[in-house]
Amino acid sequence: VKEWLQTVVDKLTKEWEPAKCQSLFTESELIELCYRAREMFWMQPALIELNPPINVMGDIHGQFEDLIALFTLNGFPPDKKYLFLGDYVDRGPYSLEVIVLLFAYKVSSSFYSVVLYECFQFAFYCMPFCARISKIIMCMHGGISESLVNFSQIAKIQRPCDIPDMGLLADLTWADPDPAVAGYEESPRGAASVFGKDALKSFCDQLGLELVIRAHQILQNRIQIAS
Template identity: 55%
Template sequence: MDTPAHKAAGNDKQKLKVVAWLNSVIERLKGWTQSHCQKLFVEKELIELCYRARETFWKNNVKLEVKAPIKICGDIHGQYSDLLALLELNGWPPETKYLFLGDYVDRGPFSIEVMSLLFAYQILYPDKVSLLRGNHESRPVNMQYGFFLECRKRYSVTLYDAFQMAFYCMPLCAVISDKIICMHGGISEDLVDLKQLDKVERPCDIPDIGVIADLTWADPDHSIQMYNESFRGAGRVFGVEAVKKFLKMHNLELIVRAHQVVDDGYEFFADRQCVTIFSAPSYCGTMNNAAAVMTIDEEMVCSFTVMRPDLQKKEKENKSPGPVPT
């Protein structure tokens, strides 16, 4: 019969084995090349990674509480080589602490690698890497915009389903040092008390209306003051006055969100009380946008690191009039 000491020793041995495996996943992904990407993993490893990520999400609330200093990243959208460049420029976990705002998959060709690296870091260093859910971490969306086909072509529908179960449990927003609220989409007229988020039942997909939809789909709109319907068909749009009232209601100072392409990688709204972060440079290979990472230091001072694409055809450079939906 096993004694408590033997059981403890066995548990420690298993934990060390898992840690060693996670580190090997990260090292393989750091050495990633496009020509050898399909040789890095067998499918059962990636499925195991999804299951362990889901367990980690279950341990956390829908609303995360994190502390500065921290770096915040917006959409990645399957642009894996750009994610590696971003981490190389801004620092690797666990030495650098990160909050990612969602939309890891679709559009770009290597969503599996993006998701696998971030899952591995989040499982291994849960106090250093936090992942929020974007509107593309939803079956109806990523079935349509590339992730389903990537999983089916490279592995199987089984892996795709494993990723969805992890997505269904992801947190929806984070509050940094009681002052800054972060989400993928935007604020919600229906969110009058942040304790409402404690009642969100997981696993769940993202509906078209309500708090969850707004947190993952909503956009700022200069043409309105409060809230209105969105052309996206999900979530709502919010204006300057809505931002001011939301911050005052919840005793917060700043909203940080992603969800839209912006030329310089970041863009302010509502007298700098809301900022959009986008972290996929040259989005989809068709845009000239830069990528940005927002840094919040110990004193809650915000700054930005901007990664600009190499614009080979400057004569064709077109400045967009504002944020582009993703």
């Protein structure tokens, strides 16, 4: 299995080019990879505890060439550790390559068929929801949640599960900061909530956090720090 996974990685990092998009693997190989990734996700808690040094990455959105550029700049797994916060696929033309490479590293755009699509979807449903670095840095794709008052709540969530429109999981996945908001308000998008700086401070104080790292939004300067 280890040799097969290395072959998957080598094909994507050494042989891939746009002309070979979605042609390097058979459907059966990708289904096998999804099954193995799903088992890995299931074995992890819903809140992952991590230690630095670690590279925290935001949305990739199917931009495989950008993903390779990030690895080239910062170092490839497993030599360097990475935490990806979500939005791995869609929008970009090479979603399949992105998620296959990430899954292959984890275990060691259209999909091929409905069966393969469902395999990837089910693997997504098993993923952890967030991570904590050194107990003081919380990382997620979306944002903070008024519903989260203790980290034990996350451990009690049963997976696989879909993400609802409202509540704790919706906020961790889709919530956004809004400097015009005091506390929490329902998002105008109709899913999850928006939160203000005061809510962020209260959230960090209550949970003993010093920093929250999130993705989900495009920033002109690539990074924005709110204090």
